[in-house]
Each structure stands twice: as structure tokens, then as C-alpha cells.
Amino acid sequence: MNPFEIDIRLEHENSGPDRFTLEAAFQASGQTTVLFGPSGAGKTTLLQAVLGGRRPERGRIQVAGRTVFDSERAIDLPTRQRRIGVVFQDALLFPHLDVRHNVAFGARGGNRYALAQELLDRVEGGHLGSRMPVDLSGGEKQRIALARALAARPAAILLDEPFSALDGPAREALGETVRQVQAESGIPFLHVTHDITEALRIGDHMVVLDQGRVVQQGRPSDVVAAPTSTVAARAVGTENLYRARVLNHHPDGYTTLDLGGVSVETGLMPSPTGDEVAVGLRAEDVLISLNRVTGTSARNVLAGTITELSPRGSAIEVRVETPVAIRALVTRASVQELRLHTGSPVHLLIKAAAFQRLI
């Protein structure tokens, strides 16, 4: 059973040049499905349709095995019966209720304040119970909004760019909480973002939306490794993006990561062994050599085969399977002098410091 099965057509409300028809179909297999796309791609409209705030002209929406909308069978459950929780970008807590009452608002029964406290503890907001929303930081608001959504025991939770108003550290901390809550509760999340790093970091399944259509989908690491859609490619840019596993930390001050079949040395990562981290590597920082060079300061020398050469402005992007795909950006002159072509065996030289941990 897929957590989200969606196939809808919905006329977008915007007038003017932005106007488009949302015509999206996808089946999300992961526990956390990321809906990625630039602003105006129709992500929020899609979310509203799933939640029941917008009615599609036709189609079918199935959430956690339950049909909440089906134009052919004339099913259109009202929002309150859909059992779908939501966390908005700006949290939208009820401003007239303190944190405890905000969370208990979604709960039923006599022990709802006990449940509220339990959920607050789970999102690391146990000490905030008597605060008013206006006195909370952005990150705290999002935690409370997540606890509030959980209180109604939803079959799924929708998150509409929950991190976008937060700064780096708050974003990372909240991301960790969201990941934990998802794993412990087993509730499928549909997570909207326009940040490709975020999509890579938290998604099990990624759906790329552009102009109201699904233009690419798959495992996030596959999407960023081979962005076939224009929007994904533009978001990825000249960056190699990976979801890597921390293999070990060395006392000499470096970390070994598994990029997915290839081990690399990077600067010291502040994540424990076994954890997954998102790392970026700029294509400009990758050197190509025809033979296996020694005596350089580059900590990583990886053998591979060129699978693709594509022009990028005045430079050429060279895609090398190591077996993990790594892209290097080199000049046309280098390509000619080294006689690089598809199938050429090459070595890649990468400094440890070139790998950047992404948050």
C-alpha cells in the first residue's frame, strides 16, 4: 500500500501569466515523500487538494489506503473526516490559545492534556506548555504545530515548507525532530519544499513538480544524481549531491563516508557513525587525470569511466561513474588535450575539504 496515491486535475486559481492547470499523478512509496519544485509549481495547491481545502475538477486521492476523493465515485470527504494533519510554513498556531491548548485542540477524550504533554515532550517542547504562540521562536512554533497535528492521530501528515522560515541551526534541529517523529510514529509524511538539499536530506521518495505537472520522481539520491527535469537540474546546478553514510571518524581529523558504494575521505563531520548526512561537492572542485597520480595532497583518487560529456556554457561537464556518478566541470581545452570521450577510463582527484555537509 502506497501512503499517497494521487491523480488529479485542478484549474489553478491564479490569473495572469502564472495561470496553469495542475495535472499531477504519482504514487509515493516512501515513508517521507518530498514534493519538490520551484515556487508557483503547484505544490501548495496540490497539498490543499489532499487536505480538502481545494476540490479538484476530477481525479482520485488516496491517503494511507483510504480514498478521500474520487470524482468518479462521487467521494469527497470533508477535511475533518480525512484524518490528515498539516503543518504550515508559518505554523499558524491558534494565537488565542496557549501551547498546551493548541496541542490539545486536536485531541479527544478526558486525557487529552496528558496526551498533549506527551506529544510536547516528543517534539522537545515539553517546557513550552503555558507559553502563548506569540512568545515562541519560529522553530518552536513548528514543533508545536507538529505536536498539534499528531494529537488528532492522523493517518498522514502534510508539511508545507516547514523549515523555510528558519535559520541554519534551528532548521537542522527541527529536521532531526521531524525525522525522529516520522520514524517513531510510522505516519507517512508528505513534505513540500523548494530546497533540493532538504529534499535529499529527508525524503525517501521525491516527486518533482513544475508548472503543475510531475516532471520527475524517484529516490532523492537518484533524482539529484540524474536530474532529467529542467527544474531539478537547475536546482542541482553544478553541485554533486549525495546522501552518504558516516563510516567512521579518524583521530587525525577526517571522516570516511560511504557515498553509495564508494568510500571517500572528507573533513570531520559532526554526525555520529552510522548516521546519514547530505553532502555536496561542486563539479568545479573535481580534477580529472588520465593516470592514477600519487604524491598529491588530494585525499581522494577515484577510478571511473566517462559516461557523458555535455557543454555547460564555456565549459564541459564530464559525468564519471565510479560507480557513484560524479560530475566534473573542465574547460574545452582540457577535454581536447586529454582526448576525453565517452568510455574513457579516468581518475578523479578530490580534496577532502571539497565535500560540504549540507543542512
Added chain:
Amino acid sequence: MIRSALFLSLWVTLASTLIVAVIGTISGYLISRRRFPGRGLLEAVLNLPLVLPPTVTGYYLIVLLGRRGLLGETLFEWTGFTVPFTWVACVVAASLMAFPLMLRSALVAFESIDPRQALAAASLGHGRLSTFFRVLVPMARRGLLAGMVLSFARALGEFGATLMLAGNIPGRTQTLPLAIYEAALSGEDRDALLMAGALTLVSVIVMILAGRLDRKTA
């Protein structure tokens, strides 16, 4: 005369403020929920008492509620009761004159609430009524309160429509503004001054109370 006018005025004003608060809040909410064809016309009609001369509004009320009026005739046949020249007429006139002010305040207050708030409440399993009373009304309370203060002031000062529908019967339908008018006209300056003072005092007290409430709910 002064005492009965003062008590009648207070009673009529409180009653109409309450009536207008309830009806104005509900209609403000219903109109705020969506754009529909004819909404502009509906709002214009509901706002008419604000722009029409009060005597015109009063005249329409007579046409509607008089013993041979459109509604008044049926009401009389069924109950034997007629609205004109009773305290009920004072309340009806004051309510109608105050209604647009309450409606406007309520409409603005509800429209300024992010529609996703109602969606969030619904996603937490709450129906329309529960969402209305537990989320929307509390969130709109400042605007609603402001509307009630305006309505109170408008009802307290109501003169023209009241005169048309309720007449000016001392002890029965003579509210303070009517009594002041009569006292000033017949040269009873002391009484006129006293009542004007009383009206001013009530207005000041209401404004202070409203200001306090407003700060408390802020």
C-alpha cells in the same frame, strides 16, 4: 421623565447591541466565507441605513411593521401585537441603524483571518460550528468588540428612525435623545443639560470599558 428616559435608553441600547452583535457576527462570517455573485449588492443593501436619512429608514420600517404593513399586518392578525409606538419599536429602530457598523467590523475581522486557520481546525477533526466558536470568533474578538462599541454608541444616539417608528411618548418610547429634544424645545434648559450630561457620561464610561477590554484581549 428624566429617569424613565434614561432607563429606557439604557435598556433599548443594551438590547439592540446584543441583537446586532449576534446577527452581525453571524452575517459577517457567512458573507466573509466566499465571494458570490450579488455579494456587492447584498452588502450595499445591508449598509443602506448608514447612508439613508434616518427618517427614510424609519419610514421603511413603518411600511414594513405598521399595523397594515407588509409584515405588521400578519403579525397583528396572529398575535394582536403591533410594533409601532412600543419600546420594541425603539429596539428595532436602534438595531437596524446600528447593524451596518457591526456587520462591517465583523466582516473585516473575519476576512483578516487566514483561511488556512479554519482548514487547520478542520484537519484536527473540528466541524464548522466548533471551528466558528473556538477559533474564528476568538480570533476576531477585537474587531467584534469594536463593532459592538460602535453599535452601542449608534443605538444610544438613535433619534430619527426611532421618532418615526416609536413616536415620542414620555414614559413609553421617549428615549434620552428624544427627551433632550423635547426639553430643549420647550425651554427646560436644566433638564436638557442634565440629560445631555447623563448621555455624555454613559458614552465616556462605555469608551473606557471598551478600551480596557481591548487591551486585555490584545
